[in-house]
Amino acid sequence: MVQLPEQPVTSSPAPSAVPTSADVARLAGVSRATVSYVLNNARAVRISEPTRRRVHEAAEELGYVPHAAARSLRAGHSRMVLMPSPNVPVGPLYSRFINELQWALGRLDYTVVQYAGMGLHGDAAARAWAELRPAAVIVPGAGLGPRGVQILKRSGARAVVILGPERVEGAHTLLLDHYGVGHSAGVHLLARGRRRIGVVIPQEPGLEYFSKPRLEGVRCALEDTGAAVTELPLAYEEEAAARIAARWRSLGLDAVFAYNDEYAMLLMRALQDDGVGIPEETAVVGADDLMLGRLLRPRLSTVHIELPSGHGLAELVDHVVRDPGSVPEAHKVLGTRIVHRESS
Amino acid sequence: MVQLPEQPVTSSPAPSAVPTSADVARLAGVSRATVSYVLNNARAVRISEPTRRRVHEAAEELGYVPHAAARSLRAGHSRMVLMPSPNVPVGPLYSRFINELQWALGRLDYTVVQYAGMGLHGDAAARAWAELRPAAVIVPGAGLGPRGVQILKRSGARAVVILGPERVEGAHTLLLDHYGVGHSAGVHLLARGRRRIGVVIPQEPGLEYFSKPRLEGVRCALEDTGAAVTELPLAYEEEAAARIAARWRSLGLDAVFAYNDEYAMLLMRALQDDGVGIPEETAVVGADDLMLGRLLRPRLSTVHIELPSGHGLAELVDHVVRDPGSVPEAHKVLGTRIVHRESS
Known part of the structure; x- marks a missing residue:
């Protein structure tokens, strides 16, 4: 148990009101649309360097950061890739693979979040994931069925990729057959x-x-x-x-x-x-x-x-997000070879 | 590399339009507010069992799930607890602690997501986390300073808890002093x-x-x-x-x-x-x-x-989320004892 001590060691003022993009616009003397273009790096819109700088300085001064969910509500889709955490302890091999995958997805400008399962299974798990409205879901292990895939897709997930022992209808599958x-x-x-x-x-x-x-x-x-x-x-x-x-x-x-x-x-x-x-x-x-x-x-x-390359999987996810109508495929991806030492 | 085969193995229709709560309300013959009350388990509102059932059935038929971000935009806060993934490989001891923590937070009705760091540090990391508008952030390790804590709090995080080697102003700290x-x-x-x-x-x-x-x-x-x-x-x-x-x-x-x-x-x-x-x-x-x-x-x-108890930490997080004005505290939580066997 964490014991709360009698004497607090540090202190800070109570949090103040959350700044909005309107506050940033007011301080920078620009429109809210301009704030949005600048802070979301909309390269298609031409905005002068001094204006960009003014917006960034105002945002910094006020401590404003854009709201990912509000942005994805406006855009109709998010850049979130959701990975349920595997519900078995993972070894160093799998950890390395996941790190490589997350890194590669980050390079492709996705935000990767791992979702703690906490005992949810099948369709109930799919509904919980869907509430976060991810653009893509990468599911390690067995357990998600065709209905779960449908739930995710109906909620707007553009890619569902399963790393598991068997194909699931509607999802891309990387077959990890032990x-x-x-x-x-x-x-x-x-x-x-x-x-x-x-x-x-x-x-x-x-x-x-x-x-x-x-x-x-x-x-x-x-x-x-x-x-x-x-x-x-x-x-x-x-x-x-x-x-x-x-x-x-x-x-x-x-x-x-x-x-x-x-x-x-x-x-x-x-x-x-x-x-x-x-x-x-x-x-x-x-x-x-x-x-x-x-x-x-x-x-x-x-x-x-x-294991398959994390970079390859990241590219597959990105490919499917860009072209969500693409036909789901299954690939066998687990390679094995014996390393003969002295014990056999 | 994942190799895409010439012949796809499975197939599914292209995704259709994402169903909304208005679709559910229409099918169930109730108001959107009723749909929202039922699906978000608003216990304070009295709704008859038959109506609840009709809403659940309609949601199921349409494949509708609530949108966590839209809900938290309306409510002004989320139930998300964000934990940046540690950027060093974690041992079995720490994995167990994290699992216990996630489980305990789940029991308290929080959604726990782990955020893949992907090379962000300090204030830049804090801004990336803040974009998801978590209710609480639990930061393992060093690196987040007082400015980062301010960024998180200004964006609406009610609790910032650091598991690290030293106190950070404005945050609750569990001191893991090695x-x-x-x-x-x-x-x-x-x-x-x-x-x-x-x-x-x-x-x-x-x-x-x-x-x-x-x-x-x-x-x-x-x-x-x-x-x-x-x-x-x-x-x-x-x-x-x-x-x-x-x-x-x-x-x-x-x-x-x-x-x-x-x-x-x-x-x-x-x-x-x-x-x-x-x-x-x-x-x-x-x-x-x-x-x-x-x-x-x-x-x-x-x-x-x-390590500290995951349950204790979950209770601390919940306590601070409910009372975000509470004075930040620091606790030493790492216990050690020698286990003498034969090698010394």
Whole structure:
């Protein structure tokens, strides 16, 4: 809890009235239209440099800033790109992608806001987003259906782009199919001569969306090879890993695909503490190619995941905003490759 | 780059006109005011259940959602809480805090949006945030000065709360002083009998804001004790860690405070690879108390950091929004304690 102290440390006067563009116009001795042209950088309108300067100085003196919503009400559309925050913890890979995307959209003069989900799903979430009247919505993950897309479009969103596991009618879709992550790991372990392969299923809520297709990918890689998959539910806790390690030899596995590098670190440590030889007895493969995996001994083999370019996605969004009638498309964009180190 | 395929996979009709509250009123056979009362949940106004249902059904049929900005223009204030995204990568500790804060603000009926900074600083950033006319702004980190606070307040923000290293006039401030993190580490290493203490200074941009006060905290803990500090600039790369490890014995250090657990993992691995005994020759202390630190051998000693409660901060924001004339206060909110394991 934040404790309010008895003695305040700093102080300031109460806020005064909010200045309007009319106040700026009066002080600068110009019309409100001129104020609007100058402060919204309307390049098409010719206004002399001294006038521009007078308007800027008046705005600065009064502390006036234009109102984005009022401007977009007048213009009939906004420059806001809304991204619901993903409702699972995101790794450094995804953070980097989002940063690149936001940067690129900023360069194209969009204002990017991330919207905190707070438990809204499906159509209810779409209605909440629509209230902000964004020009474009980029939705990470599953959950938005064709009705939600319609709600957004009817409210004026010109582009709806989904980064998810499957196509949604009416929206552009970048297919992030995690199937390929598991498939790469399965193919690699087979090639290393492994036949009894455990697959870690994280028990943390929200991760099914990634873990199910990864498991499916391993299964498919092993089909008709005589190799078999064993599912290994695992919570991200030392005690849970120790429990699996204690019964490891009774499982009779010679390899494990550990969902990602963090679960791989957790399980590998528990196996090593119990004297299981890595990779002699059990090969271990993670995913994400974190730097930390290279610090382990043996160094961790991993599936490197390639997200789409944030710049490319920004250009796609801009393209659709300019031409909202364009036919929605779906693209597979998740690249994977195995990085073979010492643990497999 | 996103490649646009030759053959689109899905299709939808072009968007039609955006429905308005007047359309809803016409279809439901009520006034626009009634539509507004029902859809904005104005509890003070008595409207019969059948009428409410008719309005909701009409809105649903037409795909109408209220316009948050239009509503806040009418009301003179919004329910939006704007949080600029921090411009450094955030760890799991801070992510959890932000999630808790967003959730708590959502429960208090605020809409939380994170604003992508995209290189804006100081007053320019404040003006960009002000364009969205938020009711409250929560600013993580340093950089916003008294003028920026004034810009936000003049544009109608009722609460400006800074989570940063120092007080800013006119704003409520939660002081996150990282001095204490280094101080805890320094006191601990002294108590363990160490006298020549290295302090890792990460070379990644944006981290000075944390690393400088942490270094200062170690220095102060060592004052008048005869113990000495050596600064160790380190980039988050294996090669950089290996270079420090190669000249480790010439440095003559008996301990290192490694900035955080991730830098500690990186440096400890390099030292171990070079045969430096941990903790016999060199004690290592990290910070953040990540689970990964417990997986190391020896287990990593660390400074556990306690952020303020997200619920408490949400209540503070709500309190100030309701009473914007309240006197700005500053609170120290960062708690620290050493977690002694095996590496020190």
